[in-house]
Amino acid sequence: xxxxxxxxxxxxxxxxxxxxxxxxxxxxxxRNKRNWEGAVVHRLVFACAILSILTTVAILLSxxxxxxxxxxxxxxxxxxxxxRWSPILKPRSYGVLPLVAGTxxxxxxxxxxxIPVGLAAATYLSEYAHDKVRRIIKPILExxxxxxxxxxxxxxxxxxxxxxxxxxxxxxxxxxxxxxxxMGIMILPMxxxxxxxxxLAVPNSLRQAAYALGATRFEVSTKIVIxxxxxxxxxxxxxxxxxxxxxxxxxxxxxxxxPKLTIxxxxxxxxxxxxxxxxxxxxxxxxxxxxxxxxAVGLLLFLITLVMNVMGYAIVRKWGLKYE
Amino acid sequence: xxxxxxxxxxxxxxxxxxxAIAYVVLVGAVAVGILGLVVLLVQVFLQGVDWLRPELxxxxxxxxPEQAGLKAALFGTLWLMGMTALFCVPVGIGAAIYLEExxxxxxLTQFIEINIANLAGVPSIVYGLLGLALFVHGYTFxxxxxxxxxxxxxxxxxxxxxxxxxxLPIVILASREAIKAVPxxxxxxxxxxxxxxxxxxxxxxxxxxxxxxxxxxxLAMSRAVGETAPVIAISALVYLxxxxxxxxxxxxxxxxxxxxxxSRPQADFQGLAAGGIVVLLIVLLSMNAVAVYLRNKFxxxxxx
Numbered sequence: 001x002x003x004x005x006x007x008x009x010x011x012x013x014x015x016x017x018x019x020x021x022x023x024x025x026x027x028x029x030x031r032n033k034r035n036w037e038g039a040v041v042h043r044l045v046f047a048c049a050i051l052s053i054l055t056t057v058a059i060l061l062s063x064x065x066x067x068x069x070x071x072x073x074x075x076x077x078x079x080x081x082x083x084r085w086s087p088i089l090k091p092r093s094y095g096v097l098p099l100v101a102g103t104x105x106x107x108x109x110x111x112x113x114x115i116p117v118g119l120a121a122a123t124y125l126s127e128y129a130h131d132k133v134r135r136i137i138k139p140i141l142e143x144x145x146x147x148x149x150x151x152x153x154x155x156x157x158x159x160x161x162x163x164x165x166x167x168x169x170x171x172x173x174x175x176x177x178x179x180x181x182x183m184g185i186m187i188l189p190m191x192x193x194x195x196x197x198x199x200l201a202v203p204n205s206l207r208q209a210a211y212a213l214g215a216t217r218f219e220v221s222t223k224i225v226i227x228x229x230x231x232x233x234x235x236x237x238x239x240x241x242x243x244x245x246x247x248x249x250x251x252x253x254x255x256x257x258x259p260k261l262t263i264x265x266x267x268x269x270x271x272x273x274x275x276x277x278x279x280x281x282x283x284x285x286x287x288x289x290x291x292x293x294x295x296a297v298g299l300l301l302f303l304i305t306l307v308m309n310v311m312g313y314a315i316v317r318k319w320g321l322k323y324e
Numbered sequence: 325x326x327x328x329x330x331x332x333x334x335x336x337x338x339x340x341x342x343x344a345i346a347y348v349v350l351v352g353a354v355a356v357g358i359l360g361l362v363v364l365l366v367q368v369f370l371q372g373v374d375w376l377r378p379e380l381x382x383x384x385x386x387x388x389p390e391q392a393g394l395k396a397a398l399f400g401t402l403w404l405m406g407m408t409a410l411f412c413v414p415v416g417i418g419a420a421i422y423l424e425e426x427x428x429x430x431x432l433t434q435f436i437e438i439n440i441a442n443l444a445g446v447p448s449i450v451y452g453l454l455g456l457a458l459f460v461h462g463y464t465f466x467x468x469x470x471x472x473x474x475x476x477x478x479x480x481x482x483x484x485x486x487x488x489x490x491x492l493p494i495v496i497l498a499s500r501e502a503i504k505a506v507p508x509x510x511x512x513x514x515x516x517x518x519x520x521x522x523x524x525x526x527x528x529x530x531x532x533x534x535x536x537x538x539x540x541x542x543l544a545m546s547r548a549v550g551e552t553a554p555v556i557a558i559s560a561l562v563y564l565x566x567x568x569x570x571x572x573x574x575x576x577x578x579x580x581x582x583x584x585x586x587s588r589p590q591a592d593f594q595g596l597a598a599g600g601i602v603v604l605l606i607v608l609l610s611m612n613a614v615a616v617y618l619r620n621k622f623x624x625x626x627x628x
Contacts, residue, residue: 038522042426048418049427052440052496055489059450062457120353128350137354144361146543146608148550150579151368151601154586158594159367185360192357214334218343239445246447248553249579253586273449273553280452280557286461298453302446309445313438 063302066295073289079296085259085275087293088284096297098259102176102269106251107244109180109265110187114244115237117184118191119226122233125192126199127221138193145189153253156182161254168266174256177265182254183244191240198232199225231319235312242308246301248273272301368605372598380599384565385581389592392585394600399567400480400575401549401607407484407571408491408548413541415488416495417530420537423496424503425525444493452557455486460558481571483558490554491544498540502533535622542615546608552579578604 071079074094082095121141125134161178165171202225210220226233256268257278270278276294284291383393419440427433459482462475476482506529514524555577563584568575582604585597 034520034523038520041522041525045418045422045426048415049422049436051415052419052436052443052492055443055454055492056439058458059446059454062454063450066453066457117353117356120350121357124350124354128347137358140358140361143612144357146546146550146612147361147364148552148579148604148608150550150552150583150586151364151605154582154597154601155364155367157586158371158598159363185357188357188360216339216343218346219339221346242445246445246449248447248449249583252553253583273447276449276453277553277556280456280560295453295457298450302450305445305447305450306442309442312445313441 059302063295063299066292067299069287070289070292070296074296083261085270087290088279094293096272096300098261099270099272099275099297100300101261101263102251102255102259103245103271103273105176105263105265105269106180106183106255106271107241109177110183110244111237111241113181113184114187114191114240118188118236118240119195119233121188121192122195122199122236123221123226126196127217127225141189141192144185145193147186149186149247149249150253152182152186153250156250156254171266172256172268174254174258174268175266176255176269179251179255180265183247183250186247186250187240187244190243191236194236194239195229195233198229198236201232202228231315235316238308238312238315242305242312245308246273246305248277252277272297276301365605368598368601371595372600372602375595375599376602380596380603385563385584389590389596392593392596394578394581394603396564396567397576397578397581397600398603400564401577403480403568403571403575404483404487404555404577405545405549407480408487409541409545411484412488412492412495412544416492416541416544417499417537419492419496420499420503421525421530424500425521425529440493440496444497447553448490448551449553449557451486451490452554454489455482455554455558459485476572478559478574479572480568480575483555483575483577484571486554486558487548487551490551491548494544494547495541498543499533499537502536502540503529505536506532535618539615539619539622542611542618546611546615549577549611550579550604550608552577552583555580556583578607 079094079096081097082093083097084093084095085098086093125137129137156178157173160182161171161173161175164175164178164181168177171177206224206228207220210224215223251271252274255271255274257270257274258268259270259275260267262269275297279290279294379391379393381393381398382395383391384395385397386392423433423436427436459476460478462473464474465472476485510528510532511524514528519527559574559576559580564574564576566573578600582597582600585593585600588594
C-alpha cells in the first residue's frame with residue numbers, strides 16, 4: 001500500500017479533510033451516496049482477495065474429500081509403502097512409489113541440466129553482460145518460458161529421443177532421459193531469471209570492495225556475489241524443481257506410461273502427473289476406486305510441491321539479503 | 325618496509341586465464357538456452373510446414389490426416405479464452421486494488437499475499453483435479469425432499485472457471501505491479517480536488533494503470549491458451565466434430581488436439597501435430613506482440 005505511508009490515515013471522503021467547515025459541504029458533495037459507493041467497493045475488492053484463500057481451501061478440500069474414498073479402502077501405508085502401482089490391471093496394487101520414483105528421476109535429470117546451466121547463465125547476465133546484450137537475451141529466455149509444455153513434449157519425442165538413440169541404440173522410444181533433458185531446458189529460464197534477480201540485488205559496494213582488492217571478475221562472481229545471493233539462488237533452485245515435479249504434458253508425451261521403480265534413465269517410466277492424465281483420458285466411472293486414485297496421487301503431488309514452494313519462500317524471507 | 329612479496333602470490337596470469345575460461349563457459353550456458361529455442365522452433369517448423377494448409381484451419385478432426393483440421397480446437401480455445409477473461413479479469417483486478425489501495429498491514433494481508441504466491445506454484449494438473457471435483461462433477465445437497473444439484477459437466481464453463489483460478493495469481497501480480505507504478509502524486513492531486521478514495525481509484529489510478537494491467541492480462545491469457553493438463557482433466561474427450569454453441573457445451577482446445585496427434589504413432593499425424601504447434605505458436609506470439617506493444621506505448625507515454 002503505497003498511499004497509506006504517504007498520507008497517513010488517507011481520507012475516505014473529502015469531508016474528512018474539510019472537517020472544520022464540513023457541514024456546508026455535505027449537501028454539495030452528496031457525501032452519503034459517495035461514501036456508500038466506496039464502502040460497497042471496499043467489500044467487493046476484499047471479497048476478490050479472499051477468493052484466493054478460498055481457492056487454496058477448495059483445492060485442499062476437493063483433494064482430501066475425493067481421496068477419502070480411496071484411503072478408506074486402501075490404507076495409507078500401503079499407498080506409501082508398496083513398490084508396485086497397478087490400479088487397473090489385475091493383480092491390483094496401490095503402491096505409489098514407482099510414480100514418485102519416476103517423477104524424481106525426471107526431476108533429477110532436469111535439475112542436472114537446469115541448475116548448472118541456469119546458474120551460469122544468471123552469472124553471465126548479472127555480472128558480465130552489457131545492458132544491450134541483456135536486453136536481447138532476456139526476451140529470448142522469456143519466449144522459452146512461454147512455450148506451451150505440449151510443444152516441449154513434441155520436441156522431446158520427435159527430436160531429442162531419436163538423437164539420443166544414436167548414442168544409446170537400445171533406448172526405448174519413451175524414456176526418462178529425453179524427457180529429463182528437455183525438462184532442464186524448460187525450467188532453465190525460470191531458474192536463471194530468479195537467480196539473476198537474487199544476484200542483481202547484491203549491493204555494488206560489495207563488488208567494488210572486491211575489485212579494489214584486486215579480484216578478477218570471475219572471482220568477484222564466485223566468491224562475493226554468489227555467496228551473498230545464495231539464499232535467493234537456493235530458492236530459485238527449489239522453485240524450479242517444484243515446477244519440474246508438477247510438469248505434466250512433457251512427461252506424459254515423452255517419458256512413457258509404465259510405472260517402474262528404476263533409476264535407469266533409458267527406461268520408460270511414469271510420473272505422478274502423467275498417471276493423472278492417463279486416467280483422465282480413459283473412461284473410468286466417476287466415484288470408483290480407480291477414479292479416486294487420481295485424487296490420492298494429486299493430493300500427494302500437491303503436498304510435495306506445497307512444501308517445496310513454502311520452503312523456497314521461507315529461505316528468502318529468513319536468510320534473504322539484508323544489506324542496506 | 326619489509327618486502328612481503330614472498331608471502332603474496334598474485335599469480336595474475338593464471339587467475340586471468342581462469343577468468344577467461346569461465347567467461348567462455350558462462351557464455352556457453354546462455355548459448356545452450358538460445359540454441360535450445362532455435363533448434364526447437366526450426367524443428368517444429370520444418371516438420372509442420374507441409375501441413376500448413378487451409379484444411380488445417382477449416383476442417384474438423386478426422387481419422388485421415390490429410391483431412392484433419394483444428395476448427396473445433398480453434399473455436400474451443402477462443403471460447404475458453406473469452407470466458408476465462410470474463411471471470412478472472414474483474415476478480416484479479418479487484419484483488420489487486422484491495423491489496424494495493426485498501427489492505428491494512430496485518431496478518432490477514434500477509435497471509436493473502438503468501439497464499440497468492442503459493443497458488444502460482446501449484447501444478448496445473450492439480451487445478452484440473454480441482455475443476456473436475458468442483459465444477460465437472462459438482463455436488464449434490466439433500467435436505468429431506470429438496471435436492472440441489474450443482475454440476476457443469478465437461479463444459480466450456482467448467483473449463484473457464486478452472487482456468488480462471490489457475491491464471492488468477494498472474495493477473496493479480498501483474499495488476500498490482502501496474503497499480504504500484506501509478507505515482508502517488510496522482511492520488512494526492514485527486515484527493516486534493518475532493519475526490520473520495522473510490523473516485524480516485526476509478527478516475528485516476530485505474531485509467532493510468534490500465535495499459536500495464538492489459539499487458540499482464542494478455543500474458544495470463546496466453547498462459548491459459550497454452551495450458552493442456554488441466555483442460556484434459558476437465559474436457560477428456562479429444563475427438564469433437566462440432567464447435568461449442570453455448571457455455572455448457574463440450575469443447576476441446578488447441579493443445580489437446582496437438583497432444584492427440586502427437587500421441588498417434590503414424591508419421592503423418594506427427595507432421596500434423598507440428599503444423600498445429602506452428603498455429604498455436606503463431607497465436608501465442610501475436611498475443612505476446614500485442615502485450616509488448618502495449619507495454620512500450622505505456623512506457624513512452626509515462627516519459628512524456
